[in-house]
Amino acid sequence: MNSILVVDDDPHIVRALAITLKGHGYTVTTAMDGESALHAAAQRPVNVVILDLGLPDIDGTTVITRLREWSAVPILVLSARHGSNDKVEALDAGADDYITKPFGLDELLARLRAILRRNTDSREETTTIETSSFTVDLAKRQITKSGQDVRMTPTEWNILDIMVRNPDKLITQQQLLTEVWGPAYAKEANYLRVYMAQLRRKLEVEPGTPRHFITEPGMGYRFVP
Amino acid sequence: MNSILVVDDDPHIVRALAITLKGHGYTVTTAMDGESALHAAAQRPVNVVILDLGLPDIDGTTVITRLREWSAVPILVLSARHGSNDKVEALDAGADDYITKPFGLDELLARLRAILRRNTDSREETTTIETSSFTVDLAKRQITKSGQDVRMTPTEWNILDIMVRNPDKLITQQQLLTEVWGPAYAKEANYLRVYMAQLRRKLEVEPGTPRHFITEPGMGYRFVP
């Protein structure tokens, strides 16, 4: 859930924005002037700040500057002024986007999505799967078993990747074969036996009696964490 | 030096933009239609794409979509259309900003700075990476090995940069090739071998048995501090 701080001195705009944003699933906090905006931003971290430039107490650009002293939160500026000087100043002070009033709500929402998309793109997913005997870090492509790194060949990794991404789910042989080797190899069930044995030898405590890479006879395989 | 790809079918605009941007220290490449734009972007990685929506061959939104299939390069859209539908479509397709013509050049430049700032800001957290045998200062672009400065060629630095920014993470060959040389070179795994050998010769204590630049056969490379 993304949280947004809306800063505007016009109660109508604040209220309208808050309702619209909440309606789209965002968490909204509001502020009516610069000081309380800075205070609110310090109080609780937000994902985006929507900032009107025409505030009663502090100049909008100053708000941006003071916010940027300690925070890298994306700032989307609203303004009634069309002059390009204001835009340049605000953007160079550290704003990320600038919309002039009157603006379309769908445009505002689209620009919000663009900003948020960029911010979550850069965040690395920490997708790690853990079992009783080994750990798979999908982002790093790293497998650890009792403190030791386990090396995988490309084919081994491909199979492991599919398996751990579908825990407790039955993967048919054809599914594995077509995804790893291509549709032309859909009948080479031999390959699976060889590589499944390899995976178990590397990852299972007792390769003879596997606990994580389970064979479903006649159907396929199942990975249970 | 930041490189920009300018895409517009109006020669006057292309020319004016190119001159202005070059005057501000950017490296500029140009394209007149969608296909050549995609081709140009694939040929050599750029830091920003400035894209006009009204292209003769492909719809602008399609260009964005196809670019986003393999690249995360920031896209700044220019358009003569003021309709908010166009804006929403372009932004949701993956554009980062949207300016309607006619626009002020200083506003364009300010928005460019904002985009570029955001792209470098987010990575500024750790400026120096240290290993047992050498130190990399990302901000200064300086490498030190046992008190001695180590010189790197541009390509060598690009690779090193990607590697040290993703410690312990496996970087696939395609990832390196597309980010350093562009997607058109995704199959030239030869280059990687040559340059990885170069990096190891310059940075590893024993280039023959690397401890920091590890090869994951068939998959890619991994940097371990």
Added chain:
DNA sequence: CCAAATTTTGACGCGCTCTTAACGCCCGCG
């Protein structure tokens, strides 16, 4: 316009991975 540095290209040998085949086991079925 020349010289140096850098990038690109090609060739070679080695080691590892993939592929393939053979064999034994367990289980269900006739």
Added chain:
DNA sequence: CGCGGGCGTTAAGAGCGCGTCAAAATTTGG
């Protein structure tokens, strides 16, 4: 009780990927 299919295991040859070196082509800098 004998048979066959599906599965696990192992081993060996073929082929590919990697590191290395060196030379050609291109770019950079003076």
